[in-house]
Amino acid sequence: MTLAARLLAIGVIGGVLVAGLLYPVAGGLGQLAAQAVDGVAATTPGVLTGAMPSVTTITDDAGAPLAYLYEQNRQVVPSAQIATSMKAAIVAIEDRRFFVESGLDARGVVRALVNNSTGGATQGASTLTEQYVKNYDEYVAAQTPAEQLRATAPNLGRKVREAEVAEQLDHTVGKDELLTRYLNVVSFGNQAFGVQAAARTYFDTTADRLTVPQAALLAGMVQSPAAFDPVRHPAAATGRRNVVIDQMAQQGDITPVQAAEATAAPLGVDPVLHGLTEGCVGAGDAGFFCSYVLDYLERSGIGTDELRRGGYTVRTTMNRATMDRAKAAVDAEVPSTQPHIADVLSIVAPGTDAHRVTAMVANRGYGLDADQHQTTYDLPGTPENLGAGSVYKIFTSSAYLAQGGGIDNVIPVPPNGYASPLTPGFVVSNDGDYPPQMTLQDALAQSPNTAFVKLEETTGITPVVDMAVKLGLRSLAESPGPGQPSIADEVRAQHQASFTLGPTPTSSLELANVGATLASHGVWCPPSPVTSVTDPSGGPVTLNTPACEQVVPGPLADTEMTGLSKDDQPGGTSAAAATAAGWNRPTAAKTGTTQTSESGAFVAATPSLSAAAITFDDSSAPRPICTGSPPTSCGTGNLFGGTTPAQTWYRAMTPILGASPVQPLPAPDPRFLTGGRLTDIPAVIGDQAGPATAELQQAGFVVATSSVDSRAPAGTVVGENPLGGGIEGQAVTVTTSTGHLAPAPRAPGT
Template structure:
C-alpha cells in the first residue's frame, strides 16, 4: 500500500465514521485533509531536520564538566550510543510492527477514531513514527503551554497531520534513524527528556549500558511517566516494567529464563535521583567562573537562550588545581559566612598571544542562599566600587617611565597634608613617616601617597589614566550605565589627582590582567576564559576576539617588574605575608588600601602566573574592616593590602606554582633604570603614516607601525604610544604608530543556537 493510498484510506475511514456525527461526510473530509496538509507543512521541516533542544556542557580545561545549561534536560545521542536492549524494549511495548510496516497504521487510527469520536477513552493508537511526530510537536516545536496543548489535543485533524508527516519521515529516513530520534525526544519523567538523560537520572549510567530491567522500566514509563514514576510509585513501575519484559519474551527478544530473571530484579532506582543541576548555581566553587564564562559568551554573540538549548560544549580555561588552591586560600583567610567581609582572588596566566583565566574565586559561595553567605554577583570579575587603593601607583610609575623616568630616579616625598595643584582642594597624607625623597623603586615598595600624587604633576593625569586602560583596566573606558561619560573620561575631565590612590571601581580580574601584561613583556591580551566551543554536531564555533596589543614597550615592562620587586622584601608592604607563606620566588607586587580600610588589594606576578586579591565590605552599607584572623567589620579600620589580600595571594600561589621552577624576573633596560634625556613627543595622530614616521625619526625616536580596521582614510595614524602633544619620552625610545586600513568589516554572524 503506497503512502498516498494509506493517507486516503485514513481520510475515508475518518469521513465514514464521523458522517452524520461530528462532521458531515461532505465537507468534513476536505476540512480534515486541509488540517493535515497545513499541519504537515508547519511541522515537517523541523521534524525532518531532527532539531531538538539539548544540554550545553561547560567544562574545565581538561574537559571535566563543571556546569550544565538547559531548558530541557536532554543529551542527543547517536544510534550506536543506545543499547540494542533499549531499542528492543521500546519497540516491544509501543509498536511491535515498527520494522515491518509503514510509518502510519490505518487500522489503529480507525480504532482510535471510533473510541475518540464516540466519547470513549482517548486512544493513542500511534506507530512509533507518529509518536515521534507528536513528541516533537509537544516538546520541541511548541513554545508555549497553549501550543503544547494543541500538539496533544484529541482531534481528527491532529491525527491526520501526524499521519501525513509520519509518512514523509518513513520515506525520508531509515527505521533506525526514526527510532533514535524518538528515543532522543521522548519525555521520561523527572525532568528527563530522551533516553540519555533518563539513563543518567534513574541509573547513573549511559544509554549504551542499559540492562534489560533498566531498559524495560524506561520503555514502560513512556505511557505515563507520572503514573509509573519508580520513586513515587515503585509498585506500579515494577508491574509496568514486567509487562514490557513479557512483551519482549513474546516477541523472541528474551528467552523465558532471561525474562524471569529480569522480572525478579529490583528496580535499582533510589532517591535522590542522579539529575543534573541547571546553571551556574549548580557549579559549586566554580560558580563565579561559570558566571563569567556566560557573560563572556553573551558579549561574543552566544546568548544564554542559545546556550540553554543549543547543545554546545564549552571548554573553559579553568585550571581545577588552581581553583582548588585559590578557594582554599580565600576561605582560610575569611570564612564564607563572615559578615561584611568578602575575599576574592583572580589568577591569569601571562603569554605572548593569550592570557587564559585560570581561577576566579571568592570566600562567598555562588548561589541564592544569602543566609549561607551566597551571592550570584560575580565578585571576582565585576568591578567593586570601593577601589584598590595604592595598586594604581603602578600606572603612575609606568607613565613616568614612558616619559623618560627611571626606577632608580629619586622622587620627592612631600610631607603629610600636601595640597596638590592638580586638583584644587585635594589634600593628601601618608600612613606613616617617610624620608623626604625615595627612589621610585623604594617608593613602590613603601608606598607613600604624597610621592605619587607629586609624580602625577610630572606625568599629567591623562597619561596615567590612559596607561591604566592600556595595561588592563579596560572597564574604566566603558560608557557609564546611562551611556554617559566613562570613568576614565570623568577623571581626565575633572583632573582628579586622587586617581593614583586607586579610588576608581576595580575588579580582581582586571588587576590580575595588569600583572599578566607586565609579565608578558608589556603585551596586553584580553583575559580569556574560553579554550574552545563546539556546537551540537561537534563543529567548532569561532568567537570574535579582541587582538592583543603592546601596551608598553617590552623594556619598560621588564624594568617595571624589577621596580616592583621589593614589595615582598624586608621593608616592603607585603614582606610579612610573604615570609609567613614561605614565599621564595622573585615577584613584582603592589599593595593597596582605601582611605578608611573599606577595602584592600594586592596584585603580584611572576613570569609564570599573575594574581590579584581584593578584600572588601560587600554589604549594602560598607564599613571599615579591621585586620585579624579573620578580618572583621569595625568602626576604625586597619585592614591593609599587605595583610589579608597579600596573605590570600601568597597562600594560593605557593600551592599553584609548587613544582614549577623558580624563575628570575626579566632583565632591566638602563634607559628605564636611570632614566634618560626626555624630549617632547610630536603628536602624529591624524597624519599620514609615512609622514608621521618620518617626523618621529627626525625627532630622535624609533618607530614601529601596525594597521587596524578603522573608518578613517587608509594610511591615517589612528593611534600612537606613547601619546604625543604634551607627553615626553626618552630619546631613542620606540614609538608605536597604528594606521587605519580604511574600512570596518561587517560583524560576524551570530553563532547558530
C-alpha cells in the same frame, strides 16, 4: 496514493464508513490532509531533521564537566550509544510492528475521524513514528504553554497532521534513525528528556550500558512517567517493568531465563536521583568562574538562552587544582560565614596570544541561600565599589615611564598634608614617615601617597587614567548607560588627583589581568575563560572577542616589572606576608588600601601567573576592617593590602606554583632605568638610506645600518628596528636592500 485516498480506502475496506457518515468523512479528508501537508514545513521543520534542544556542558581545562545548562535535560546520542536492550524494550511495549509497518497507522486515524464525527474521543498516536511526531511537537516545537496545549489537544486536525508527518518521515528516514530520534525526544519524567538523561537520572549510567531490567523500567515509564515513577510509586513501576520484560520475551528479544532474572531484579533506583543541576549553582566552588564564563560568552555572541538549547560543549581554562588551592586560601584567611567580609582571588596566565583565566574564587559560597552566606553576585569578576587603593600607583609610574621617566629616577616625597594644585582642596598624607625623596622603584615598594600625587603633576591625570584602561581596567571606560559618562570620563573631567590612590571600583579579575599585561611584555588580551566551543556535531564555534593589543612597548612593561620587584623584599609592603609563606620567587607586586580600611588589595605577577586578591566589606553599609583571625568589622580599621589580601595571595600561589621552575623577571631596558624623552620614531621603510638616516638623526636617534639581499632597488630601506616609539638618543637600526638576490643553488648533476 495520497493520504486522503489511503485513509478513505482503509475506511471502506474496514466497513467503518457507514452510509450516514460516508459523505462528511470522505469530503473532509482531502481538506484535512491538505492542511496537514501545508502545516508540516510551516510549523515543524525540525521534526523532519530531528533537531532538538540538548544540554550544554561546561568543562574545566581537562574536559571534566563543570556545569550544565539546559532548557530540557536532554543529551542527544546516536544509535550506537543506545543499548540494544533499550531499543528492544521500547519496541516491544510501544509498537511491536515498528520495523515492518508504515509510519502511519491509517486505521487508527480513520477511527479517530469517525469518533470525532460521532462525538467520541479522539484516538491517540499509535506507531512509534507518530508518537515521535507528537512528542516532538509537545517537547521541542512548542515554546509556550499555549503551544504545548495545542500540541496535545484531542482533535482530529492534530491527528491528521501527525499522520502526514509520520508518513513523510517513514519514506525519508531509516527505521533505526527514527527509533533513535524517538528515544532522544521522549520524556521519562523527573526532568529527564531522552534516554541518555534518563539513564543518568535513574541509574547513574549511560544509555549504552542499560541492562534489560533497567531498559524495561524506562520503556514502561513512557506511557505515564508520573504514574510509573520508580521513586514515588515503586510497586506500580515494578509491575509495569515486568509487563515490558514479558513482552520482550514474547518477541524473542530475551530468553525465558533472562526474563526470569530481569523480573526478579530489584528496581535499582536510588531515592536521590542523579539528574543534572542546571546552571552555575551546580558548579559548587567554581560557580563564580562559571558565571564569568556565561557573561563572557554573552559578550562574545552566544547568549544563555542559546546555550540552554544548543547542546554545546564549552571547554574552559579553569584548572581544577589551581581553583581548589585558591579556594582553600580565601577560606583560610576569611571563613565564608564571617559577616561583612569578602575575600576574593582571581588568577590569569599571561601570554601574547591570550590571557587565560585559571581560577576565580571567593570565600562566599556560590548559591541562592543567603542564610548560608551564599550569593550569585560575581564577587571576583565585578568591580567592588570600595576601590583597590595604592595598587593604582602602577598606572602612574607606567605613565611616567611612557613619558620618558625611569625607575631609577629620584622623585620628591612631599610631607604629610600636601595640597596638590591638580585638585583644589585635595590634601594628602602618608601612613608613616618617609625621606623627602627616593627612587621610583623604592617608592613603589614603600608606597608614600604624597610621592605619587606629586608624580601626577608631572604626568598629568589623563595619561594615568588612559594607562589604567590600556593595561587592563577596561571597565573604567565603560559607560553605565546611554549618554552617561564612564568613570574614566568623570576622573578626567573633574581632574581627580586622588585617582592614583585607587578610590574607584575595581575587580580582582581586571587587576590580575593588569599584571598579566605587564608579564606579557605589554600585550593586553581580554581575560579569557574559554579555550573552545563546539556544537553538537563537534564543529568549532567562532567567538566574537577583542583582539590582543600591544598597549605599551615591551621594554617599558619589562622595566615596570622590575620597578615593582621590591614589594616582597625587606622594606616592601608585602614583605611580612611573603616571608610567612616562605615565598622565594622574583615577583612584580603592589599593595593597596582605601583610606578607611574598608577594602585592601594585592596584585602580583610572576612570568607564568598573575593574580589579584581583594578583601572588602560586602555589606550594604560598609565599615572599616580590622585584621585578625579572622578579620572583623570595627570602628577604626587596620586592614592593609599587605595583610589579609597579600596573605591570601601568598597562601594560594605558593602551592599553586609548587615545584615549578623559578623564573626570573624580564630584564629591564636601560632606556627606562634612567629615562629620557620619549618620542615617536619616524617610519622610514621604503625611503632611500640617505634621507632616512637624516630624518632619524634629526629626530634625535642614533642610526645603525645593515643590508640584506632583496629585489627592492639598491639603497631602499626594507627594515627598521624598533618601530613606533622610543627614547630620544637610542639606536635605531635601518636595513637597506642590496638590489639583487643571490641565485638559487643548482641541484647536483645539473
